[in-house]
Amino acid sequence: MNPFVLNEWYVAAWGTEVSSDPLARTICGDPIVFFRGESGSVTALADRCVHRCYPLSLGKVKGDVIECGYHGFTYDCSGTCVSVPGQTNIPRTARVKSYPVIEQGPWIWVWVGEPEKAASVEVPSHDWLQDNKWRWIGNLAHISCRSGLLVDNLMDLSHESYLHAGFIGTPExxxxxxxxxxxxxxxIVRVDRHxxxxxxxxxxxxxxxxxxxIDRWQDIEYRPPCLYVLHSRVAPTGVIPNPDGSDPEAIHMKILYAVTPETENSTWDFYAVARDFSVEDDWVSEFLTEMQDTVVRQDxxxxxxxxxxxxxxxxxxxxLSIRIDAGGLAARHMLKKMRER
Ligand code: FES
Ligand SMILES: [Fe+2]
Known part of the structure; x- marks a missing residue:
């Protein structure tokens, strides 16, 4: 069985990480170089020069092309080699794999699998990171564990009471x-806890x-393989949303995790916390950054x-699984089916 779910969009980087300085990042076992050409758009290519396998990420971006740092083979954004040293004739097979890429909001998504299938699949919606009514903070953690363990962790929030006691966890x-x-x-797998x-x-x-x-709602929506959203609602006890869905006395947070396998035993954990209150207050962003970074570090x-x-x-x-594991087990099952397809 394939260790990764292929033919899916994965978050590969924060947009701010990608510039004309090439970024090397392994996604689902593939070493990939990401760079932003002079046009501003992001390119993702296999991070191995066809000549002697030197990582292209150690080369230089010149305009919209990347030049290998070893002997100068140069590739355009489709991965086609457009120049080699010492001869005008470029071997026809001189090309590296290019990966479909979408930059949407703060994230750069990469399609891993068969490139021709990318156009028919949309990037999962993460509107809260692209809407001025919400303010968000975010970061990236690297975990030396298989991605399934992070999914298990996120699907079962009962661990908050123990691993995150005093931060986001209370006994309830x-x-x-x-x-x-x-x-x-x-x-989508959903887990609700009210x-x-x-x-x-x-x-x-x-x-x-x-x-x-307070009344505290935690409604999880996991869309395998990559995007996890925790819809968090906190309101003074007894307050309920209006029939039209408005909920002015409550505060809402969307806690997003993009779970991207690096290798079979390591994972990129892109996380963001969006809020619909105190959006003007910088100190709230600073406080939430510190708290969320700490909580993620504990995980x-x-x-x-x-x-x-x-x-x-x-x-x-x-x-040995118990009732709290129902969502995690459903997610495991769905991921297994996706790996097999
Ligand atoms: S290894 Fe890239 S040009 Fe030689
Ligand atoms: Fe946690």
Whole structure:
């Protein structure tokens, strides 16, 4: 079975990471070089020169082409070699693979698989990062674990009560049962957890000023393989949304994770937190950045440990699943089907 789900869009970089300085990044086992040509558009090519396999990411971008840093083979944005040293005749096979790329909002998405299939599939929607009503912060973490472990982690938020106690976790998260479902048509796994009359963790109380008991909703939508969105709603206890869907007394956050496999045993974790309150307040962004970076670091440390355990114990690894794992198991099942197709 293929270790990766192919023929899908994956977040490969923040737009701010890609410039005329080539960026080397491995996605689903493929070494890829990303660069921004003089036209401003982003190109993604196999990061291996056809001549002697030198990484193109160690070369130079000149205008809209990239020149290999070893002997100067030069490639245009389609991956075609347009110049070689010492001769005018360019071998017909001198080309590197080019990857379809879309820059949308703050993210650069790359299509891994058969390039001709990319045009028929849209990048999953992540509007909150592209809408002035929302303000967001974001970052990138590298995890030395298989991507499935990050998906497990995100699908089961009961871990917040233990791994993130004092940050986003309170005892009620683990104590509240979940409802999970799979929307096969949309290809989405959902896990909802609605907590009533609970303690407000510092992540929300300090950033929003809400004090006292709250109702806290955590509604997960995972669209395998890459995009995970946690719809978070916090309101003073008893407040419910209006029939028209407006919800002025509550605060809302969208916590996005783009889960991109680097190799079979390592993962890029692009995360963002968008909010619909205090959008003018820089200190809230700073506070949420510090909190979210800390929370992600706690997950990364745990997942790095877990990967080592799984690798060293191999076949001997046994698991025991309970009700809270329903969403995670549904996601695993969907990812397996996608790898097999
Ligand atoms: S390895 Fe790239 S030009 Fe020789
Ligand atoms: Fe976590």
């Amino acid at each position: 998260v683990a104590a509240t049962p979940i409802e999970s479902s799979v929307d096969h048509e949309a290809g 907590m009533q009359n609970v303690e407000c963790p510092p992540f929300y109380s300090k950033s929003s000023g809400i004090s006292g008991r 990364v440390d745990a997942l790095n440990v877990l990967e080592k355990v799984i690798e060293s114990e191999g076949e001997k690894v046994r698991e």
